Amino acid sequence: MISRIKGTNDIIEDSKIWKWLEEKLKNVALNFGFVETRTPIFEATELFNRSVGNETDIVQKEMYTFEDKGGRSITLRPEGTAPVMRAFIENNLSSKGLPQKLFYCGPMFRYERPQAGRLRQFHQFGVELIGSALPIADAMTILLAIEMLKAIGLDKFKLKINSTGDEKCRPNYVETLKAYYKPFLNDLCDDCKVRYDRNVLRLLDCKKDAKYAENAPKITGYLCDDCKAHFDKLKKYLDEMEIEYEVDPSIVRGLDYYTRTVFEFKYPNLGAQDAIGGGGRYDNLIEELGGSKVPSIGFAFGIERLILALETEKRLPEIEGLDIYVISIDEDQKIEALKIASALSKYFKVDVDVMGRNVKGQFSHASKENTRYTVVIGEEEIKMGLFTLKNMKTGEQWKVKLSEIIKIVSGSGEADTSDA
């Protein structure tokens, strides 16, 4: 037997839940004026090296990179923002006016050790608000994310925000942090020794060396005036919208392109993989990718993690069953049943027997499929020109015409004939 690749999933029965979830998220985004984008699943490796950052874990060890037959280096996208920004530049979207409000939904790939809530192919729903440097754009983005969580019935999330500064103030902070950590350098874990040179900010969220991070200088104390004003204003906006949040200086994010605002949504009882979504501002990314300077902000949710959260909350939607199952008594009525089902399928979700089950078996199957009504066709019905319609919940049944079936099942009429 050939089995699926480690860290991937077949979504079969759950596809109904996925569809429900994606529709909900999509509708919120559409109602806020966002437009769906679909960019390729693979991109030039260079795109991620330059945007996500050469020193990040994603680029260093998690990318699915290969050479195609033309000798080009290709990478399966590990995240959604860089491809969308590439498309923004390539399609000259800024000429259509700013802001551009885009969303995307699809698979991402990272080569990591799988565990619950962490897969090698996983799915993200992401939103990008492109073109504004104002804190009101941050507020709108975060509001949108919260509206989405509420729309699917998740309300126990924790919003954590932080500011990582910009090119003016971050270098100072990095120096300050290095100076602080220097005396402990030999005591730090091996990972942190490497991080010290590569990306000192990462030291802050190391669990092993948390004791040093506690007393480390906080970036919020080292922001330049502009960054501080931006952050203060965002907090004020969130307060005014009565959005609860926690300022968490350890939120650094693992992608290099973030500037100023970063945020994460955590959800309780999900184990170690409890971040259901996250995002931030990226004011220099488009410029770094060869476009003009277009400040932007965005975020992404992990679909699998949202579903895990819904499971822990027991908030998964009830999957609707069939409206009508058309039952044939004998072989003779099989084709008639199919014709009737076909006519009814214009209005309802319908099914007929293709397994040659007897009457009892067909009822039983209809029941198992959560069917609302059954229509029975036998010799008797064909002779009378009427069908037997049965309400599977109440057990009531009537002899009715086809037009009557449509009325009753669609809920716009009661049966006007009785006895069966």
Next chain:
RNA sequence: GUGGUUGUAGCUCAAUUGGUAGAGUGUCGGACUGUGGAUCCGAAUGUUGUGGGUUCAAGCCCCACCAGCCACCCCA
């Protein structure tokens, strides 16, 4: 990538010191030859994750690999 743990029917799990693999549930059928969800009866389904090894004999012991889970790392 590191450490730990688990893998038996579609699903949940049994199987004594190593001695020919079982139950519940689900599926299908019958009791009920035109009526489901209740009850009773019956049937089918396994290379015990894969491949080696030890042994008269391996689901059980040993090795390797694969996969899941937990934690690290990191993030969605």
